[in-house]
Amino acid sequence: MDLTHSSSGARRSSRERGDSGRFGNSGPPDGETLEFRDEELTRTWQDFQLSSMPDLLGSLHLCHALHALSKSGLLDRLRRGRDSAETGLLDGMNHRVSANVLRYLVLKGVLEEWRGTYRLTRRGTLLTSDISLARLGFYLEAYGPVVQRADELMTGAAVYGTDVQRSNGPLSRHCATIFAAYYTPLVLETMRDRGAKRFLDLGCGGGQLLVDACLNDPGITGVGLDIAPAAVEVARELARSHGLEDRLDFVVADAFDPMSWPEVCSGAEVITSIGVLHEQFRDGDKAVVAILDAYAGFLTGEKMLLIGEPEPHYDDRESDSEFFLMHVLTDQGFPVDRAAWSALFARTRLSCRRTLTWATAGPRMCFYDLVPRV
Ligand SMILES: C[S@@+](CC[C@H](N)C(=O)[O-])C[C@H]1O[C@@H](n2cnc3c(N)ncnc32)[C@H](O)[C@@H]1O
Numbered sequence: 001m002d003l004t005h006s007s008s009g010a011r012r013s014s015r016e017r018g019d020s021g022r023f024g025n026s027g028p029p030d031g032e033t034l035e036f037r038d039e040e041l042t043r044t045w046q047d048f049q050l051s052s053m054p055d056l057l058g059s060l061h062l063c064h065a066l067h068a069l070s071k072s073g074l075l076d077r078l079r080r081g082r083d084s085a086e087t088g089l090l091d092g093m094n095h096r097v098s099a100n101v102l103r104y105l106v107l108k109g110v111l112e113e114w115r116g117t118y119r120l121t122r123r124g125t126l127l128t129s130d131i132s133l134a135r136l137g138f139y140l141e142a143y144g145p146v147v148q149r150a151d152e153l154m155t156g157a158a159v160y161g162t163d164v165q166r167s168n169g170p171l172s173r174h175c176a177t178i179f180a181a182y183y184t185p186l187v188l189e190t191m192r193d194r195g196a197k198r199f200l201d202l203g204c205g206g207g208q209l210l211v212d213a214c215l216n217d218p219g220i221t222g223v224g225l226d227i228a229p230a231a232v233e234v235a236r237e238l239a240r241s242h243g244l245e246d247r248l249d250f251v252v253a254d255a256f257d258p259m260s261w262p263e264v265c266s267g268a269e270v271i272t273s274i275g276v277l278h279e280q281f282r283d284g285d286k287a288v289v290a291i292l293d294a295y296a297g298f299l300t301g302e303k304m305l306l307i308g309e310p311e312p313h314y315d316d317r318e319s320d321s322e323f324f325l326m327h328v329l330t331d332q333g334f335p336v337d338r339a340a341w342s343a344l345f346a347r348t349r350l351s352c353r354r355t356l357t358w359a360t361a362g363p364r365m366c367f368y369d370l371v372p373r374v
Pocket of ligand 1: 202205256
C-alpha cells in the first residue's frame with residue numbers, strides 16, 4: 001500500500017473549508033492536520049460511488065421519510081397551511097425528531113425552509129400526490145413486511161402465508177386510490193348500456209369499485225367479497241363514509257370457492273374480479289380454467305363477468321420489475337399478458353367480447369368483458 005500524507009498547520013478560510021457555519025463550526029481543531037491518500041482505497045471508494053449505491057440508499061430513505069411525512073399527519077398540516085412551529089406544525093409531536101426529519105426533507109429537495117416555515121417544493125408536491133403516495137404505500141406499507149424478510153422466504157426459513165403476510169388493510173386502501181383514478185372510468189364504460197343493477201365484486205379489496213358504481217348510478221346495489229378481513233373492514237368504512245351501507249354488503253369469503261359464498265352473493269348481474277384471478281395461477285392454468293367455468297355457471301341471460309388483470313411486460317419500467325418481485329415473494333401465480341389470457345379463455349365456457357385498457361395511463365391493466373359461450 002502506497003500511503004502518502006500531507007500536513008498543514010495553517011488555518012483555512014471558511015470558504016476553503018466549505019462549511020457554512022450553520023452547525024456552529026468555528027474552524028478546524030488546533031494543531032496539525034494530516035491528510036492521507038492511498039490509490040487503492042481511493043479506487044474502491046470511487047467504485048462504490050459509481051455503483052450508484054449512494055443514490056439507491058438515498059431513494060430508500062427518502063421513500064421511508066415521505067411515507068412518515070404522510071402517515072404522521074405532517075403532510076396534511078403542511079397542506080393546510082400549518083407550516084411552522086408557531087402555526088402548530090409540530091404540535092403533539094416529538095419536536096426534535098420531527099424538526100430534523102423536516103430538515104432532512106429540505107436537504108432532499110422535498111421541502112423548502114424559509115425563516116422557520118416549511119413548504120413543499122414542486123418536486124415535493126409531485127412526490128406527495130395521491131397517486132405517488134398510493135404507489136409508495138403499496139410497495140412500502142403493504143408489501144414492506146414481505147420484502148424485509150425476502151432472505152428467509154428464499155431459504156425457506158419462513159413461509160409466505162404462515163410466517164409472513166402482506167399488510168391487507170394498507171393494500172386495500174392504496175389499491176382503492178389507484179382504482180378510483182384509473183379503473184373506475186373503464187369499468188363504468190364497460191357497464192354502459194347494459195342496465196346491470198346488481199354487482200358482485202370478488203376480491204373487492206377496499207371496495208372502491210362498488211362505491212364508485214353506486215355513486216355513479218343510484219339504482220346499483222352490490223356485494224363485495226374478500227378473503228382478508230382487514231380489506232372488508234376498509235371497504236365497509238368506505239361505504240359508510242359515503243352513506244352507502246344500505247346498498248352495499250361486504251363479506252369475508254374465498255373467491256375461489258363459490259360453494260362457500262353466502263346467500264347474499266347470489267343474483268348478481270355482473271361479477272367483477274380485479275387484480276385477483278392471477279393468484280390462482282399458483283395452482284396452474286387448469287385451476288384458473290376451472291374457476292372461470294365455475295363463475296360461468298353463475299352467468300345466464302344478460303349477465304357478464306368482468307376480469308381485470310395486471311398486464312406485465314417483464315421489463316424495468318413503471319415499477320414492473322418490483323411488481324414481479326412482489327408476486328415472487330408472496331408465492332402467487334404470476335400475471336400474464338392479454339395473449340395468454342385469450343388462449344386461456346378459449347379453454348373455458350366463456351368468450352371474451354372486448355378487452356379494455358388505457359393506452360398510456362395508470363398501472364398496466366387489461367379488463368376482459370366475458371360472457372357465457374353460446
Ligand atoms: C391487488 S388487490 C385488488 C383489490 C381490488 N379488487 C382492486 O382492484 O383495488 C387483491 C385483493 O384480492 C383479495 N384476494 C386474494 N385472494 C383472494 C381469494 N382467494 N378470495 C377473495 N379475495 C382474495 C386480496 O385480499 C386483495 O384484497
